[in-house]
Amino acid sequence: MNRTSAIKNLSWALFAWFFVSLVALRFGAVPGIDLDIVFGLRVPRALIASAVGMGLAVSGAVLQAVFSNPLCEPYTLGVSSGASLGAVIGASLGLNWSFAGLAGSSLAGGLGFLLLLFGLSKSMLRGRYSLLLGGVMLGYLGSSLVALWMAFSDANGVQGALFWLLGDLSRARLSGAIFTAAAVLVISGLIFLKRGELDALSMGEDFAASVGIPVERARFRLIFLSALLVAVCVSASGMIGFIGLVIPHLVRRWVGSLHLRLLPLTAIWGAVALVTADVFSRAAFSPHEIPVGVVTALTGVPVFVAIFMRNGKAFGEEAIS
Amino acid sequence: MKVVLVLLLVLPFSLGGFAAELIDATGVRVQIDGTPSRIVTLAPSLAEIAADVLQSDLNKIVGVSDRTDFPPALSKVPSIGSFASFSLEMVLSLKPDLVIATTDGNPRDRVERLRELGIRVLVVKNSTLIDLSDSIALIAEALGKKALGLQLQARFRSELTRISEESKKLRNGGTPPRVLLQIGTDPIVVAGKNSFLNEMIQIVGAENVYGSLESTYPKPSIEDVLRRDPKWVLVIGMERDEKYARKVVKEWEDRALKRSGQSPRNVVVLPGDSLLRPSPRLLEGLRLLKSTLYAGAL
Numbered sequence: 001m002n003r004t005s006a007i008k009n010l011s012w013a014l015f016a017w018f019f020v021s022l023v024a025l026r027f028g029a030v031p032g033i034d035l036d037i038v039f040g041l042r043v044p045r046a047l048i049a050s051a052v053g054m055g056l057a058v059s060g061a062v063l064q065a066v067f068s069n070p071l072c073e074p075y076t077l078g079v080s081s082g083a084s085l086g087a088v089i090g091a092s093l094g095l096n097w098s099f100a101g102l103a104g105s106s107l108a109g110g111l112g113f114l115l116l117l118f119g120l121s122k123s124m125l126r127g128r129y130s131l132l133l134g135g136v137m138l139g140y141l142g143s144s145l146v147a148l149w150m151a152f153s154d155a156n157g158v159q160g161a162l163f164w165l166l167g168d169l170s171r172a173r174l175s176g177a178i179f180t181a182a183a184v185l186v187i188s189g190l191i192f193l194k195r196g197e198l199d200a201l202s203m204g205e206d207f208a209a210s211v212g213i214p215v216e217r218a219r220f221r222l223i224f225l226s227a228l229l230v231a232v233c234v235s236a237s238g239m240i241g242f243i244g245l246v247i248p249h250l251v252r253r254w255v256g257s258l259h260l261r262l263l264p265l266t267a268i269w270g271a272v273a274l275v276t277a278d279v280f281s282r283a284a285f286s287p288h289e290i291p292v293g294v295v296t297a298l299t300g301v302p303v304f305v306a307i308f309m310r311n312g313k314a315f316g317e318e319a320i321s
Numbered sequence: 322m323k324v325v326l327v328l329l330l331v332l333p334f335s336l337g338g339f340a341a342e343l344i345d346a347t348g349v350r351v352q353i354d355g356t357p358s359r360i361v362t363l364a365p366s367l368a369e370i371a372a373d374v375l376q377s378d379l380n381k382i383v384g385v386s387d388r389t390d391f392p393p394a395l396s397k398v399p400s401i402g403s404f405a406s407f408s409l410e411m412v413l414s415l416k417p418d419l420v421i422a423t424t425d426g427n428p429r430d431r432v433e434r435l436r437e438l439g440i441r442v443l444v445v446k447n448s449t450l451i452d453l454s455d456s457i458a459l460i461a462e463a464l465g466k467k468a469l470g471l472q473l474q475a476r477f478r479s480e481l482t483r484i485s486e487e488s489k490k491l492r493n494g495g496t497p498p499r500v501l502l503q504i505g506t507d508p509i510v511v512a513g514k515n516s517f518l519n520e521m522i523q524i525v526g527a528e529n530v531y532g533s534l535e536s537t538y539p540k541p542s543i544e545d546v547l548r549r550d551p552k553w554v555l556v557i558g559m560e561r562d563e564k565y566a567r568k569v570v571k572e573w574e575d576r577a578l579k580r581s582g583q584s585p586r587n588v589v590v591l592p593g594d595s596l597l598r599p600s601p602r603l604l605e606g607l608r609l610l611k612s613t614l615y616a617g618a619l
Binding site for chain 2: 006029036041112170282
């Protein structure tokens with residue numbers, strides 16, 4: 001793929017993001033343009049949807065490459081379960097920190113689980129599959145603790161958290177959205193700087209070692225950055241499925257597995273997908289708002305199947321390595 | 322000169338220039354300047370309280386939450402979505418000068434978000450019957466009808482006392498009926514110690530089998546319910562169809578049959594609106610509970 005077509009692809013993606021962002025500012029639960037609504041509600045939502053879509057898609061691309069596994073997605077490592085647990089506990093204890101709603105306790109939960117995962121990886125989870133399994137188990141632990149906490153909590157306290165768990169961007173505030181966007185851009189930028197390591201790791205660890213990549217250290221670094229990205233995204237918006245699993249696959253199919261091109265395009269298309277889903281979640285059944293995670297899954301699966309049927313090529317294996 | 326002075330003092334009030342500073346259930350000072358004329362209520366119970374206060378001025382309520390159907394005229398008012406996930410955009414688009422919210426069910430951070438967006442929000446707490454009577458007075462004061470609010474509050478409290486005394490008479494010194502108040506069927510959700518439903522059971526002189534459990538709405542296992550052996554199972558249903566009622570009654574009969582030697586349970590399905598909404602209509606709910614439990618004595 002030459003430089004011109006790479007620039008063309010990037011321009012298309014940016015144009016699509018710009019277009020859906022304008023749509024997101026124009027349409028919502030109520031018709032017409034009311035500047036209070038546009039600047040007070042829609043701008044922070046479009047910004048946070050862009051940031052979270054970007055973060056989830058990049059995180060999915062990184063984890064799929066590091067583990068050479070097409071089934072990996074941002075929630076595989078269990079950090080998201082920690083964030084959910086933090087949110088549910090925070091909501092029932094009334095710790096809705098005003099700057100970011102449930103985000104404070106959720107981020108604390110996500111980071112707690114991230115430390116736990118890396119604590120385990122230092123002492124016993126050597127090798128990428130051990131780490132992957134450890135993450136999956138942490139995920140189960142987190143979900144069970146969420147269920148346990150909810151069983152003993154009063155419905156009133158955790159009701160907000162329940163909506164949040166299905167993916168909810170309605171809590172977006174400008175300050176929180178700017179924080180999330182800045183964090184996602186910085187972490188994604190750091191990941192982009194390590195694109196060479198990602199390319200090598202996606203060809204297999206033996207190959208990576210043979211070209212002089214310090215495998216253990218590179219893997220640790222990339223997984224840490226990716227998990228940090230997940231903690232930031234989940235704490236901002238709850239659990240939004242589909243984006244982190246499927247966007248990297250679709251983009252990889254289009255531009256190949258070289259992370260120089262894959263990462264920026266995955267990031268922008270992730271943003272496009274989530275901003276679009278959010279407009280739908282606000283406007284489709286107004287005044288009822290559907291959790292955006294439900295929209296991404298319901299619309300994403302048919303899109304994925306349609307692309308799969310049109311190309312008829314197997315997804316996953318060929319795309320990653 | 323005196324006349325001018327009196328006029329200057331009276332004029333602002335006669336022109337609707339009412340002003341008040343209230344402290345709501347979240348401890349926030351809510352400044353009210355002028356009688357609110359565009360009110361949005363974020364729960365059906367709040368709309369019922371506001372309607373009681375506003376009486377014929379119901380057109381001041383410009384937005385309500387889903388399922389707001391009492392008084393019936395309010396079912397035609399635009400909805401802002403469900404009380405648990407109302408649409409911020411819808412609320413803002415209605416340009417309210419007062420939003421009434423509750424700590425029992427409205428997501429706290431969405432309510433805070435409204436405040437951040439410059440909307441005046443009065444939050445009330447309706448966790449207990451005393452809270453509810455205070456909320457009636459607070460909402461009335463915010464709507465510029467303080468005297469009426471105090472009147473409604475006093476009437477509500479005296480009715481509670483009256484129903485309690487009537488129930489005591491009907492029980493006639495007998496042991497309090499052991500009651501399970503079930504508000505959800507799958508899984509079973511019941512009224513615990515911290516719910517206002519528990520207070521209602523106590524007011525009609527009955528004993529809640531979960532009245533000592535430190536929880537608002539616990540979800541016990543069937544085994545635990547059977548062990549506590551309630552003589553009355555009062556199922557509060559939001560669904561009003563006969564089929565639902567028959568299904569619930571049959572489920573309890575089957576459970577009772579499996580435990581031989583048990584005294585038969587009275588399973589009754591009661592309509593939910595007047596029992597589950599913390600509004601002045603709870604008095605109807607209390608009368609319904611009383612007439613159900615003491616039907617034989619009436």
